[in-house]
Amino acid sequence: MAGLAAAESLYSSGFKVEIVEQAAVVGGRVKSVAFHGRTIECGAQFPSTGYRHIPQLFERMGLAGSIEKASPWAAYERKGQLHKINPRRPITFMTSGLLRWNELFDLARGSISNGGAPRDRSCYAAYAPDDVEEALPWCTRKMGRGASEHLLDATIHGFYFYSLASTSRALVSALMSFRGSEALAIRGGWDSLPRAMAKTLNVRTGLCVHRLIEQAGRVKAFVDKDTIEYDWVILAVPAPAANRILVAPNALESCVLQTRYASTVHVALGMHPDWSLPKSLNGIHGILLSANEHAWGEGLVASMVVESARLSVVNAPETLTLMLTDSAARRFAENTDDYVIEEVVKWLEARWAGIGSSVVSHRVQRWNLAEPLTPVGRARNVQQYRIYLPTQRKVLLCGDYMGMPWTDGAVETGLWAADRIRMLARKGP
Ligand SMILES: Cc1cc2nc3c(=O)[nH]c(=O)nc-3n(C[C@H](O)[C@H](O)[C@H](O)COP(=O)(O)OP(=O)(O)OC[C@H]3O[C@@H](n4cnc5c(N)ncnc54)[C@H](O)[C@@H]3O)c2cc1C
Numbered sequence: 001m002a003g004l005a006a007a008e009s010l011y012s013s014g015f016k017v018e019i020v021e022q023a024a025v026v027g028g029r030v031k032s033v034a035f036h037g038r039t040i041e042c043g044a045q046f047p048s049t050g051y052r053h054i055p056q057l058f059e060r061m062g063l064a065g066s067i068e069k070a071s072p073w074a075a076y077e078r079k080g081q082l083h084k085i086n087p088r089r090p091i092t093f094m095t096s097g098l099l100r101w102n103e104l105f106d107l108a109r110g111s112i113s114n115g116g117a118p119r120d121r122s123c124y125a126a127y128a129p130d131d132v133e134e135a136l137p138w139c140t141r142k143m144g145r146g147a148s149e150h151l152l153d154a155t156i157h158g159f160y161f162y163s164l165a166s167t168s169r170a171l172v173s174a175l176m177s178f179r180g181s182e183a184l185a186i187r188g189g190w191d192s193l194p195r196a197m198a199k200t201l202n203v204r205t206g207l208c209v210h211r212l213i214e215q216a217g218r219v220k221a222f223v224d225k226d227t228i229e230y231d232w233v234i235l236a237v238p239a240p241a242a243n244r245i246l247v248a249p250n251a252l253e254s255c256v257l258q259t260r261y262a263s264t265v266h267v268a269l270g271m272h273p274d275w276s277l278p279k280s281l282n283g284i285h286g287i288l289l290s291a292n293e294h295a296w297g298e299g300l301v302a303s304m305v306v307e308s309a310r311l312s313v314v315n316a317p318e319t320l321t322l323m324l325t326d327s328a329a330r331r332f333a334e335n336t337d338d339y340v341i342e343e344v345v346k347w348l349e350a351r352w353a354g355i356g357s358s359v360v361s362h363r364v365q366r367w368n369l370a371e372p373l374t375p376v377g378r379a380r381n382v383q384q385y386r387i388y389l390p391t392q393r394k395v396l397l398c399g400d401y402m403g404m405p406w407t408d409g410a411v412e413t414g415l416w417a418a419d420r421i422r423m424l425a426r427k428g429p
Contacts, residue, residue, distance in 0.1 A: 032189025103146025
């Protein structure tokens with residue numbers, strides 16, 4: 001999404017642009033597939049009404065009509081019990097039993113005072129002033145222990161596969177600004193957006209960029225067996241790939257290129273038509289689990305999506321998609337898909353006895369680089385990169401590790417790179 005957004009922006013302002021993509025299709029971690037009578041998302045799951053750029057891109061590609069609202073209900077765990085809440089109605093945090101009334105009060109007080117000057121919630125560099133402390137002590141001080149342990153930790157873990165304890169306060173500050181936003185779903189699949197964007201652009205798929213070297217104000221790209229020269233290159237790949245590709249990075253680049261990632265495995269389970277969720281969870285679009293709870297969040301699953309409540313499809317049987325924890329994804333790295341399915345079904349059986357015999361189909365998608373980690377310092381590194389990168393530099397880095405760890409953040413970094421090229425091209429050498 002970062003590369004496509006950059007390319008689309010430059011192309012529409014008159015630049016000649018070429019996209020070199022190693023996969024057979026565009027989209028990267030936005031990937032939709034047909035499964036068990038539905039189109040499911042194997043990578044990015046939910047756009048949000050709080051996003052700034054993604055909805056505009058859908059609009060520009062003529063796809064705005066495919067955006068729908070997912071059910072607002074989700075479930076969180078507290079001491080072995082799942083509690084059904086609606087984030088747009090915070091009172092449900094208490095009526096469901098997830099938080100005590102005093103914990104809800106602490107959360108409300110802390111969230112209101114989180115205000116401050118409005119910032120662009122898609123731009124991680126804008127949160128550099130908050131990037132000074134780990135999130136856990138800050139959240140506990142500001143919003144209380146109950147909300148930190150039972151709501152915020154599970155949110156970070158369910159969405160990004162890491163814990164509040166290893167995250168910067170800057171990320172939580174940005175997430176708090178999504179209060180009142182709603183989860184969306186795309187009829188026909190989210191990857192209809194990158195595919196539509198690619199149709200308007202000059203895209204060469206199935207080609208791997210191996211090395212980029214800057215020489216005499218131009219960039220030499222080693223693309224499979226060819227060498228191609230460009231005036232500018234926007235390197236929109238995850239940090240470890242960018243680190244291999246960019247020859248002789250400077251100190252600012254080296255800092256951001258060290259970004260590490262959480263892994264996950266996305267497991268889809270197609271259910272028998274007679275199977276349905278336990279009544280108490282009716283209508284939830286998903287379950288978010290903290291790694292610190294002991295019954296549900298026991299090391300294997302970080303989050304689950306209930307497809308019928310993400311996007312309803314007439315007559316389609318239920319599909320559950322589970323996203324595994326970083327530690328489980330690493331543990332299963334050498335195991336077969338069948339083994340992963342067996343372990344996941346065993347995990348579900350221990351919680352919903354009898355469910356195993358209702359699983360009729362399955363699919364496994366592995367993401368070694370699922371989400372860039374966001375420890376203290378990353379927002380400041382990105383901000384420094386944006387401010388101090390020498391103007392002669394012809395390779396620009398973008399992607400979610402250079403911004404917020406979600407699609408809208410990735411797009412913002414691509415648009416930043418395109419703006420910078422426009423600005424420098426206007427000025428001339
Ligand atoms: C399971 C999961 C769930 C998620 N859920 C959400 C969600 O609900 N909402 C949300 O907004 N975000 C979500 N995300 C995050 C979101 O998917 C990413 O933040 C976003 O897609 C990253 O976009 P990107 O352009 O930075 O990188 P990528 O999507 O990784 O794109 C990089 C591209 O570079 C290509 N490439 C890599 N190396 C080379 C090379 N050497 N030569 C040529 N091409 C190369 C890749 O093939 C790929 O197409 C989720 C991610 C995962 C994995």
